[in-house]
Amino acid sequence: ALTVPLETLQVLKGHMMQDMRKGLSRQMHAQATMQMLPTFICSMPDGTEKGDFLVAELCQNYVRTLCVTLLGDGNQRPQVMYKIFDMPMNIMQGKGEALFSFIAKCLRQFLAGFSSPQRRFPLGFVFPFSCKQTQLDKAELTSWSKGFKCTGVEGKDVVQLLQSAINKEELYVDVVALMNDTVGTMMTSSVEDKACEVAIIIDAGTNSCFMAEAQQVEMVEESSGRMCVNTEWGCFGDDTTLSGIMTTYDQRVDKESSNPGKKRFEKLVGSLYLGEIVRHVLVALAAEKAVFTGSNAGILRNKDVLKTHQVLEIINHEDGMARTRSTLETLGLRPSERDCCRVQQVCRVVVSRAAALCAAGLAAILTHMCQSRELEQLYVNIGVDGELYRDYTSVTGLLAPECTITLLPSVDGTGRGAAIVTAVALRLADQRREVDQLLSPLRLSRSDLQRVQALMRQEMDLGLGKETNARSSVRMLPTYVRATPDGTERGEFLALDLGGTNFRVLVVRVAEDSIRMASEIYVIPTSIIQGTGVELFNHIVECIMDFQLKQDLMEQILPLGFTFSFPCQQLGLDKAVLLSWTKGFNASGCVGQDVVQLLRDAALRKQHFTLKVVAVVNDTVGTMMSCGYDDPKCEIGLIVGTGTNACYMEEMRNVGTVEGNEGRMCINMEWGAFGDNGCLDHIFTNFDQMVDEKTINPGKQRFEKLISGMYLGEIVRYILLAMVEKRVLFRGKPCPKLQTKDIFQTKFLSTIEIDGLALKKVLAILRDLDLHASFEDSVLVREVCQTVSLRAAQLCAAGMAAVVEKMRENRGLDQLIVTVGVDGTLYKMHPHFSQNLQQTLQVLAPKCSVTFLQSEDGSGKGAALVAAVACRKAGP
Ligand code: G6P
Ligand code: BGC
Numbered sequence: 027a028l029t030v031p032l033e034t035l036q037v038l039k040g041h042m043m044q045d046m047r048k049g050l051s052r053q054m055h056a057q058a059t060m061q062m063l064p065t066f067i068c069s070m071p072d073g074t075e076k077g078d079f080l081v082a083e084l085c086q087n088y089v090r091t092l093c094v095t096l097l098g099d100g101n102q103r104p105q106v107m108y109k110i111f112d113m114p115m116n117i118m119q120g121k122g123e124a125l126f127s128f129i130a131k132c133l134r135q136f137l138a139g140f141s142s143p144q145r146r147f148p149l150g151f152v153f154p155f156s157c158k159q160t161q162l163d164k165a166e167l168t169s170w171s172k173g174f175k176c177t178g179v180e181g182k183d184v185v186q187l188l189q190s191a192i193n194k195e196e197l198y199v200d201v202v203a204l205m206n207d208t209v210g211t212m213m214t215s216s217v218e219d220k221a222c223e224v225a226i227i228i229d230a231g232t233n234s235c236f237m238a239e240a241q242q243v244e245m246v247e248e249s250s251g252r253m254c255v256n257t258e259w260g261c262f263g264d265d266t267t268l269s270g271i272m273t274t275y276d277q278r279v280d281k282e283s284s285n286p287g288k289k290r291f292e293k294l295v296g297s298l299y300l301g302e303i304v305r306h307v308l309v310a311l312a313a314e315k316a317v318f319t320g321s322n323a324g325i326l327r328n329k330d331v332l333k334t335h336q337v338l339e340i341i342n343h344e345d346g347m348a349r350t351r352s353t354l355e356t357l358g359l360r361p362s363e364r365d366c367c368r369v370q371q372v373c374r375v376v377v378s379r380a381a382a383l384c385a386a387g388l389a390a391i392l393t394h395m396c397q398s399r400e401l402e403q404l405y406v407n408i409g410v411d412g413e414l415y416r417d418y419t420s421v422t423g424l425l426a427p428e429c430t431i432t433l434l435p436s437v438d439g440t441g442r443g444a445a446i447v448t449a450v451a452l453r454l455a456d457q458r459r460e461v462d463q464l465l466s467p468l469r470l471s472r473s474d475l476q477r478v479q480a481l482m483r484q485e486m487d488l489g490l491g492k493e494t495n496a497r498s499s500v501r502m503l504p505t506y507v508r509a510t511p512d513g514t515e516r517g518e519f520l521a522l523d524l525g526g527t528n529f530r531v532l533v534v535r536v537a538e539d540s541i542r543m544a545s546e547i548y549v550i551p552t553s554i555i556q557g558t559g560v561e562l563f564n565h566i567v568e569c570i571m572d573f574q575l576k577q578d579l580m581e582q583i584l585p586l587g588f589t590f591s592f593p594c595q596q597l598g599l600d601k602a603v604l605l606s607w608t609k610g611f612n613a614s615g616c617v618g619q620d621v622v623q624l625l626r627d628a629a630l631r632k633q634h635f636t637l638k639v640v641a642v643v644n645d646t647v648g649t650m651m652s653c654g655y656d657d658p659k660c661e662i663g664l665i666v667g668t669g670t671n672a673c674y675m676e677e678m679r680n681v682g683t684v685e686g687n688e689g690r691m692c693i694n695m696e697w698g699a700f701g702d703n704g705c706l707d708h709i710f711t712n713f714d715q716m717v718d719e720k721t722i723n724p725g726k727q728r729f730e731k732l733i734s735g736m737y738l739g740e741i742v743r744y745i746l747l748a749m750v751e752k753r754v755l756f757r758g759k760p761c762p763k764l765q766t767k768d769i770f771q772t773k774f775l776s777t778i779e780i781d782g783l784a785l786k787k788v789l790a791i792l793r794d795l796d797l798h799a800s801f802e803d804s805v806l807v808r809e810v811c812q813t814v815s816l817r818a819a820q821l822c823a824a825g826m827a828a829v830v831e832k833m834r835e836n837r838g839l840d841q842l843i844v845t846v847g848v849d850g851t852l853y854k855m856h857p858h859f860s861q862n863l864q865q866t867l868q869v870l871a872p873k874c875s876v877t878f879l880q881s882e883d884g885s886g887k888g889a890a891l892v893a894a895v896a897c898r899k900a901g902p
């Protein structure tokens with residue numbers, strides 16, 4: 027009955043995995059027997075930890091105090107000084123106050139041996155009982171175990187209890203971290219480049235911990251990185267799961283323990299109980315007259331006469347037989363040779379069962395880790411403490427073949443690990459301060475955003491005024507588009523789409539019931555983008571001709587709509603003077619010229635005599651028109667892509683720069699330039715400054731450079747560089763690759779910020795960039811990305827809030843219902859941008875109900891619709 031076959035172990039492993047999942051889940055937590063307690067330890071030592079750390083460790087019948095000196099050498103050679111204080115029996119069962127005062131007195135005595143009373147020490151407290159932890163230094167004792175039963179401690183914060191006792195002793199000691207002994211063991215076994223991510227302890231009691239994916243630890247709000255979870259597996263089977271393997275001997279042991287019905291798994295495994303199990307087996311065998319027929323075995327009825335260390339000596343020693351005999355004889359028994367053999371056998375069986383059960387538990391943890399990290403094969407180091415560990419590797423191998431493990435026996439108990447936890451906690455606190463300091467200028471409050479909104483509104487008004495226009499950084503350009511589509515547009519058109527990620531040529535057929543399009547993407551080499559205007563427009567015409575040839579459109583004269591996504595002063599629907607290049611374009615001889623004319627000139631040069639340009643539109647306008655075809659409420663266009671900009675329908679009476687007061691006109695705001703007159707200087711950070719300086723248009727498009735895809739990656743890169751310099755990232759190791767402009771692309775932000783993206787994927791992105799990132803580094807990089815993209819979305823929302831509020835006021839409405847047609851790679855690809863934008867907009871413009879309609883076919887379609895209206899107006 028005491029041997030557990032492999033199949034049963036396999037089943038047990040399955041149950042344990044199930045119980046672990048329950049324990050981690052918020053909903054099922056209450057039904058789990060394993061509590062899976064969050065420890066708030068999210069980081070491994072990185073070897074830079076340095077300084078003197080105190081540790082107090084509460085053990086079975088003594089208190090150990092340590093002073094550990096870490097040298098910042100990868101924790102290779104920590105210096106450890108310690109002292110052990112025996113604990114009087116009555117303390118374990120007395121008043122809580124007495125227990126903590128005893129520990130504080132031990133510390134006092136210990137410190138007196140080597141330090142001046144004025145010196146301040148951080149302290150790690152090893153408290154090996156089940157606690158509900160809510161911070162690294164806040165933990166309520168759930169329940170005592172292992173024979174402890176001090177009053178007035180359960181339900182209390184033990185860190186505070188210890189800290190007050192320490193204060194009473196007038197010691198300068200700060201309790202920085204509380205941890206379970208398993209956590210200490212895990213950390214002890216971690217050295218530089220060899221993280222240890224699991225620990226098991228099989229001592230008086232038994233327990234384990236491991237680094238879980240933080241996202242799965244649902245009892246805590248943390249969703250990034252990993253957190254060490256204290257499984258409290260000793261409680262496994264406190265329902266009925268273990269009934270199948272619990273023998274009558276185990277039941278007796280349980281009944282006679284200080285906590286019957288509790289910690290069932292621990293009672294099959296912990297050294298507090300193994301001797302007892304053996305004793306009960308022997309009592310039963312004696313009763314059946316199978317052993318000790320020659321002597322009175324009554325002594326065996328006394329609790330705890332047989333200790334687990336004796337059991338281990340019996341099975342481990344070369345002279346096991348002699349040990350068996352002497353052990354039994356000290357109990358007053360007179361064993362025969364056969365008795366000794368039997369007893370030895372019983373001891374073996376009980377111990378192997380314990381080891382096999384631990385192996386099943388360990389296998390459950392490993393498979394869980396392997397699965398939740400989405401790995402096919404897990405390589406992991408395991409810290410172990412306690413005397414039984416030798417036997418379980420082989421069984422674990424059988425139960426979790428996908429995991430390759432290395433056992434690292436803990437060298438000097440959990441104390442050193444506790445010091446390391448304390449050191450890591452302090453290092454992280456320092457790091458947090460540094461990180462917050464770096465990122466705080468990028469974190470905008472609601473009032474910051476309201477101010478941006480108000481400034482945008484102010485610039486809009488200036489931009490619309492005839493006299494004030496020149497003073498505004500937001501140009502508010504008239505587009506000569508006076509209405510959104512009404513569904514009566516018809517015909518066949520060519521369209522060009524220049525200025526985003528792709529240059530496209532299209533043919534658009536607008537019929538009564540549908541719009542059909544065909545298009546081709548053409549590459550424009552950077553040498554042309556930054557070459558001469560003649561080359562650029564020649565190239566464009568060549569692409570048009572190629573397209574017409576392919577589409578068999580060479581013979582037709584189709585009206586052409588030109589999406590040209592740069593700021594232009596429009597003098598009519600088909601006359602647009604380029605005011606400046608943006609987004610990395612820089613072809614010479616174009617600024618100040620009518621781009622339609624430049625296109626016509628190129629057509630002539632290329633002997634293309636059938637080109638008929640009827641309208642030129644900005645991409646925002648194209649997008650608004652294209653979405654407006656499907657939704658008549660769409661009166662705003664927004665682009666968040668390589669660049670950013672917006673347009674909207676303004677009342678003619680407000681447009682001082684165009685004659686006439688009737689009706690509306692679409693205004694291309696060119697909000698990318700917002701702030702170019704200095705009005706946003708309070709928002710710009712050093713990082714923004716550096717990004718701006720390295721662009722081909724420094725000082726220009728300042729708002730765009732906070733928001734759009736061409737720049738976000740660069741902002742992140744500069745922040746990362748600053749973090750390396752402050753030594754909070756990549757352990758301060760220099761990263762030459764990170765010096766390269768544009769190496770960190772905005773598309774990485776979009777990937778890195780995907781919810782639930784396994785951090786190993788983040789690591790892979792960073793490794794591709796030759797950045798040797800640790801797990802913690804990748805958590806930090808993700809935080810930087812989130813901060814930068816959130817700010818972009820919020821600023822975009824502030825701009826949009828100014829627009830919708832103005833439209834609402836224009837129309838004298840209490841509530842404006844409006845749709846924004848939106849396009850751009852950043853908006854479309856980023857996992858949170860649109861949501862952050864919409865949420866912030868709602869806060870900033872609560873009286874506007876704004877729907878965002880994503881444009882699916884690009885703004886070429888919109889240009890064709892504008893061309894259609896133009897052709898209709900011109901008449902047949
Ligand atoms: C639309 C247009 C492009 C425009 C782009 C912005 O689809 O067709 O002309 O510039 O969106 O997005 P991007 O991310 O390419 O800059
Ligand atoms: C241009 C705008 C354009 C925006 C989005 C900006 O750089 O100045 O005209 O709408 O990018 O593509």
